[in-house]
Amino acid sequence: MATSIYDQGLEPCQANYAVQSPVDFLERTASVYPDQPSIIHGAIRYTWAETGERCRRLASALAGRGIGRGDTVAVMLPNIPAMIECHFGVPMAGAVLNSLNVRQDAPAIAYMLEHSETRVVIADREYGEVIRQAVARLKQKPLLIEVDDPEYGEGEPVSELDYEAFLLEGDPQAEWSFPPDEWDAISLNYTSGTTGNPKGVVYHHRGAFMQALGNQTAWSMGMHPVYLWTLPMFHCNGWCFPWTITAMAGTHICLRRVDPEKVLQLIRAHQVTHLCGAPIVLNALLNASAEAKAELRHEVNALTGGAAPPAQLIQGIEEMGVRVTHAYGLTEVYGLVTLCAWKPEWDGLPLDQRARLKARQGVRYQTLAGTMVADPRTLKPVPKDGKTLGEIFLRGNTVMKGYLKNPEATADAFRGGWFHTGDLAVWHKDGYMEIRDRLKDIIISGGENISTIEVEDALYKHPAVLEAAVVAGPDERWGEIPCAFVTLKPDSDDVTEDEIIAFCRQHLAIFKVPGKVVFTRLPKTSTGKIRKFMLRNQAKEMQ
Incomplete structure (x- = not known):
């Protein structure tokens, strides 16, 4: 590499270069x-x-x-x-x-x-x-x-x-x-x-x-936040918030396990300003008792990620007085690395439109070097038309070192100089990403791609639906069709499969309507993600 006058006698030394480590946040605070x-x-x-x-x-x-x-x-x-x-x-x-x-x-x-x-x-x-x-x-x-x-x-x-x-x-x-x-x-x-x-x-x-620092900057937290630990710290090191809250001289409010009534009690008792969690946590708060929700008097900021939250959920939780920021990431990228960065001109929109915008995964953190939505084979970026599907790719200092003792998997994940997420999204004209599915979850029915997230959004609009997950079910004619697994709200036992399917026909193209609806409790991971592989197996067994 050619040198310039700015390379001569200007080498880093102890006075102008230091190792960066979040451990030092504790020393300062x-x-x-x-x-x-x-x-x-x-x-x-x-x-x-x-x-x-x-x-x-x-x-x-x-x-x-x-x-x-x-x-x-x-x-x-x-x-x-x-x-x-x-x-x-x-x-x-x-x-x-x-x-x-x-x-x-x-x-x-x-x-x-x-x-x-x-x-x-x-x-x-x-x-x-x-x-x-x-x-x-x-x-x-x-x-x-x-x-x-x-x-x-x-x-x-x-x-x-x-x-x-x-x-x-x-x-x-x-x-x-x-x-x-x-x-x-x-x-x-x-x-x-x-x-x-x-x-x-x-x-x-x-x-x-x-x-x-990216968490603080992207979320505009400010100094001395009061942070409630609803997100497991074992998951991506709590999205790195043990270090974030310490850097900002905040207060950690600990909680052994998430119980919606207890969460709302702690929010009131300690005037909690911030909390994180998967959409399942927000859904639990939304379905807590009316008494517990009625006593929420101050604004609480909630950062949600880990799964795509339905717009209906965002609308409901914001009506409670909880301001939602939607972010996206994976274990391999220290938790969250993109968010739906809010724009002032959106404030005047009706609540349902704001919720729809907030359901997007958005743009990169300031601390992430690059994102793109591209063809998974060629790595050619897709058009920013809000329609063309591509895989999300990430790069930067907040991407993992790699997989321990697994150089083959590491090399495969970093092919082409990008981290391959396996998540499918569209790119909107304004540069905001919106996830449509996991690469392994997309349903191909009669040659048409069906986003399970789109079908789930329609299901969540039904007033009796508490939780919903959609997977591919085998079909002799179409190859695959959507199969929906639904958990109903209490006192909704009279809702039928035919009623749910008819409701979906009002909100979806006919080929996207579930061919089967199963009422059940959804299997989840410890961080609230639905175990779709178990549901896919169940759909196959039913066929």
Whole structure:
């Protein structure tokens, strides 16, 4: 590469270049706002000074046990203070945080622990039986530390080593160091593989730093947010919000499990300003008791993603006084990387039109380098006509390092210099993306593409429908036809399949109308995503 006058004598040095890591957010916040509330969990109250000391203790205690750069520390914890502390204390020690899905079974957990060569496991007592079974399968036994959360107060001990006792092994004033390279791994998140073993997605310090600030910038959060943890922190490291809220000197309101009545109670009690969650969380709030919803007096900001929310859901939740921002992402991109960036000229539109606009996945975060909707084979961008389907492609510093110990899958995901999401979307004239389906979920009926999301949107307009999912069902004539699985609202048992199909005919082209409607409870992942592969299997079995 040719040099210029700007390359001569202007090399980076210690004075003008530093490694970027979200761990440093804690250092700044604890020193600038030491007396501000950091974490609230039941009767537990911590200040930022106290949280800073506890995280230093954790890092120091891990180092005292020989844990350092490149070692994996796995945690199986709900949204409690220890989980937030692990997001700082573990990387402070130079180690990599592996947040385990609390709904996984023992064989899956054992695979993840062995695959990641885990040295330490920190687990809540609620998951003791699964952890004990998983560890029993391992040849190399990790150090096991249990968290006895007073908000749980049940179960048998996971280990003789208690988390609070372990912290006392550490120094609250211990020094910590930045990683030697910001490309160093900070966390590991396993995808919920529906076929074969899950893949380990690796994040680095630079990406986590940028994603944490990207969340704040894209959402315009401001300083000192009061954030309620309805999103599992084990999912994409809570979309990196443990680091975001800390950077903004906010208050983490912890919650072991999502209960809509409890969520609304905490929102009122602590004047919660922000929360995140999949559309299922918003749907639960929308269907909470009228008494609980009526007492919501201040504006709450909700960031939703993980699945495409129906416009009907967005309209309903905003009528409650909850301001919705719709975003999109995947585990491989640190959580969320695009959002429906709102424009002032849309404020005057009727609520239903605003909800329809908000249902789009939108444009890239400021911290993402590039997005495009393109042909999955040629990588040629599709026209911005709002009609032509293409796959969403992403690139930038907030894309994963790759899949742990899986170079083939990593290379395949990064073909052509872009991350292949597997999500199908259209590109609108204004540059906003709108997802139509997963590549594997699109229904091809008589040669016509049918978006399951479009059919689901129509189903959600029916006043008796609580939840809906649509998959391809086999058909002798058309090859595939839409098959709908529906959960009805309480006191709607008299609604029939014929009524739902007739309703869909009023809102969809005839070839998009479900040929079969099944009333059932929808199977979901721990993060609220509907397990469509199970429904596809069920549709095939019915045929």
